[in-house]
Amino acid sequence: MSCASDAERVYLCKALSESLHSVEATDDLRFAHYLAAQELFDALVVCVAGGPSQTGLEAALPTLARLPGRPSLVVVLDAASPADCARLLRAGADACFVAPYSVMEITERMRALSRHAPGRAGGSGREVRLDPATRELVEGAQRVGLTRREYLVVECLLREANAPIARDYLIRYAWPEKEGVEPTSLNLVVLRLRRKLGACGMRTSIETVSRYGYQLCTG
Template sequence: MVEDNTELSELLAQQLRKAGFEVDVVETREDATAVVLTRDYALVILDLGLPDGCGLDVLRRLRHAQRAVPVLVLTARAAVADRVRGLELGADDYLAKPFAFEELRARIDAILRRPGGLLARQLSLANLSFDPATRQATIDGGVQILPQREAQLLELLLRRPDHVVLKATAEAQMFGLDDEFGSNAIEVYVHRLRKRLEQGAARVSIQTVRGVGYLICGVAS
């Protein structure tokens, strides 16, 4: 979230975290540009009236770098010309302030349900299915709700089955800029997730590629 109104950003971040999202907040164009070009996000919520310039410069840099991360512009600039300009530069949606959180949440979910988005579809491998929206895993019909970190890890792996997910990518996706975590945090969650899947008799294997990352693959029954 790129927003210089601290009261608003704290309120929105709190509500989104309650909904299960990891949220990073920055307040300037410079910080936003540095963060969105170096970390992988499911969505950027972008204010335009930033203290060191226009948020559209961040959007322009993103698209120039061919980064396809969805961008939802959230701003007090409500004129038609402003909306058109934002959409022409590559914004996926445009919401004017003041707004209702329910509408913002609905627009976020709509973006993330698009093909390739965070909430796009049910993820399946062998006898394991996972719903990113509810963090619900199903193994041969048996249902269990995963803790947030394990759910995030499983989703990362299932979106790239038989491909290595870099440890650094997992850290960036699972922890916010302000989160403190140990050097072995990912290993801990991998261990917990493996144990949970084994106990549920999931026919999948989470493999460690030493010094690189992890991958998930199906195994024979």
């Protein structure tokens, strides 16, 4: 997330975190690009004070649209005309909001965009996905409820299903508000998840990748 002011950043970070999003924030668009190039994000939310024509945002959007994993690009503006929004959408934005805006609408639009992006896995006719409305992991007709931390761990693993994810990356993703989280905390969350998946008879499993991390297996 790149925001125009501290107040906007705190407000949106809090709202998005409460909606079960893992959030990184910066007030520098170039640093936001650097972060998104190093780690996978579902969406970039760019908040702009004033008119977009003075910020260089339109020129930056094509580069952001080519980031690894192709995160959704959501632009939030203090003021803009319909023509301004149209130009930003043509430049690469997936959604454009103008103040006064609704955080609920932004969140729901991000969810809608994620339904058409990588982050689901399927095998043998079974779709494996997360339901953010109920905080459940869904495998075909089966559902299992997750805690907030479990949800974030599965969300991170599901984005690269059937591929190993580094332990350090999982910790940063699932504990964005903390530093110095011990690997044992992640191990305990994974243990609880394995018990839940096994109790529900789900074929989806979490495998340990020796000396590296974990992998969500959906096949």
